[in-house]
Amino acid sequence: MSGLSGAAAIAGIGATEFSKDSGRSELQLAAEAVRGALADAGLAPSDVDGMVTFAMDANAEIAVARELGVPELRFFSRIPYGGGAACATVQHAAMAVATGIADAVVCYRAFNERSGSRFGRVQAAAVAAATSAGLDNGWHYPVGLSTPAATVAMFARRYLHEFGATSEDFGRVAVAMRRHAATNPKAWFHGRPITLAEHQASRWIVEPLHLLDCCQESDGAVAIVVTSAARARDLAHRPAVITGAAQGSGSDQFTMTSYYRDDLAGLPEMGLVAEQLWRQAGIGPADVRVALLYDHFTPFVLVQLEELGFCGRGEAPGFIADGRIELDGALPVNPHGGQLGEAYIHGMNGIAEAVRQIRGTSVNQVDGVENVVVTAGTGVPTSGLVLAAG
Template structure:
C-alpha cells in the first residue's frame, strides 16, 4: 500500500438538480454545488483552502471563491482531458492534503452541456484553431469521424469483430443503468426503465451505437470536499477514505481516436490506472462491493471490466450475462443510474454516488459496501479512485 492510501477522505458532497436547461450561468451552478458540498461536510466556506477542477471548466477558481465566500486559498489545480479528469481531481486534492499544501480541498465540475455547448456535436461545428489536438483530429474528420459517438463506434466495431460481441451485449449496460435510474428520484430518467428490445429499436447514432448506447447531455454542477483522515473523524458524515487515486495515459494515446496502436479493442490507459489502484490500496478487484464505471458509451464499460481485471479479454459479455453487475451480484454497477440514466456530469456525480455507497445512503444500496472502484472517462487519458470505509 502507498502512503497516500487512507490518508484523506471525502467528507462532503453537493449537487444542483440535473436538467436539460438550468436557466442560470455555469458559475452559479458551480457555486451552488460547492456551497452544498461544504455544508454537507459540516464546514464553513472559510475553512476551504484548496480548489481543483477541470481544464474544461468555464468558471475560474477566484470567481467561485469570491462568490461562495472562501477567502484566501493556498492550492489550486486543473486536470485535462474532459471526462478523464474526474477522478484525477480527487488524486490532486488527496496529494495536496497529504503533502501539506492544503487542509480542505473542494473538487467541482459544472456546465450547461445541454442548453449551452453540446460536447456531442464533435469537431465539425467548432471554429478552426491551431492547437495540436485539432491538428490530430484533421486526420479523422474528412472520413466522417467527427463526433464522440463516431470515434467510439470504430472501437466498438473492432471489439465486436475480434470477440464476437453483439449490440445486445452493449445494450445490457444501458438496461442496467436505466433500471437504477428508474428508482433514483434525482435521475433524469427516474421512473423510466427500458427493455433490451427498446434499446435495439432505438435509432442508430453511429453504427454499431444506438441512441440508447450514448449518454445524456446535462446541465448541472457537482462538488466534493476532501480533508485529512484525522480531520474527517470530527466531521458529521461517515468518511469515504481515498484508498487509491491514479491517472494514466498509455502508449500512443490520442483523444478518443487511438487508432494507430497494434490493437484498438482495448483501453490500456484504464489498465494502467487499475494496476496503480490495486497496488496503492493493497486491494484486488474482488474486494470491491460495487463499481461506478464511466458509461458515456456502453461498449467502453465492457472493456473497462476487462482492463480492471474482472474478466479476460473478450469475456465481459459473458460476465454481464452471468449477473455479476446486478444489485445482488458480485459487482453492482452504477447504482445511481450512471451517465446514461442519472446525469452526464463528466463523471463527478459517479464519485458522489461512491461516497453514498460507503455511507450506506444510496437509493439502490445493494448491501454493506466497504470499497467502491470509480473510473473516469474512457478513450482519453483517464483516472480512477477507490473509496472505502478505512
C-alpha cells in the same frame, strides 16, 4: 501501499438538480454545488483553501471563491482530457492535503451541457485550433470522425469483430443503468426503465452504436470536499477514505479511439490505472462489492470490466449476461444509474454515488460495501479511485 493511500478522505458531496435546461449560469451552478458539499461536510467557505476542477470547466477558481466568500486559496489545479479528469481532481486534492499544501480542497464541475454547448455535436472550432489537438483533428475530421460517438463506434466495431460480441451485449449495459436510474428520484430517467428490445429499436447514431448506447446530455453541477482522513472522522459523515488514486495514459494514446495502436480493442490506459489502484489500496477486484464505471458509451463499460481485472479480455459480455452488474448481482455497477440514466456531469456524480455507497445512504444501497472502485472518462487519458470505509 503508497504514501498517499489513506491520508485523505472525501468529507462532503453536493450537487444541483440534474436537468436539460437549468435556467441559470454555470457559475451559479458551481457555487450551489460547492455550497452544498461544504454544508454536507459541516464546513464553512472560510475553511476552504484549495480548489481543483477540469481544464474544460468555464468557472475560474477565483470566481467561485468570490461567489462563496472563500477568503484565500493556497492551492489550485486543473486537469485536462475531458471526462478523464474526474477522479484526477480528487487525486490532486488528496495529494495537496497529504503533503500539507492545503487543508480543505473543493473539487467541482459545472456546465449547461444540454442547454448550452453540447459535446455530442461536431465542434468545428476543434479542427482549426492552433494546438496539437487541432492538428490531430485535422486528420480525422474530414473522414467523419468528428464526434465522440463516431470515434467510439470505430472502437466498438473492432471489439465486436475481435471477440464475437453483439449489439445486445452493449444493450445489457444500457438496460442495467436505466433500471438503476428508474428507482433513483434524482435521476433524469427516474421511473423510466428500458428493455433490451427498446435498446435494439432505438435509432442508430453511428453504427454499431444505438441512441441508447450513448449517455445523455445534462445541465448541472457536482462538488466534492477533500480533507485529511483524520479531520474527516470528526466531521458530519462517515468518511470515504481515498486508498487509491491514479492517472494513466497508454502507448500511442489518442482521443476517444487510439487508432494508431496495434491493439484497437483494449484500453491500456485503464489497465495502467487499475494496476496502480490495486497496488496502492492493497486490494484486488475480488475485494470490491460495487463499481462506479464511467459509462459515456456502453462498449467502454465492458472493456473497463476487463481492464480492471473483473474478467478476462473479451469475457465481459459473458460476465454481465446473467445480470451480474445489476443491483442484485455479484458486482452492481452504477447503482445511481450512471451517465446513461442519472446525469452526465463528466463522471463527478459517479464519485458522489461512491461516497454514498460507503456511507450507506444511497437510495439503491448495496449491502456490505467496504471498498468502491471509481473510474473516469475512457478513450482518453484517464483516472480512477478506490474509496474505503473510514
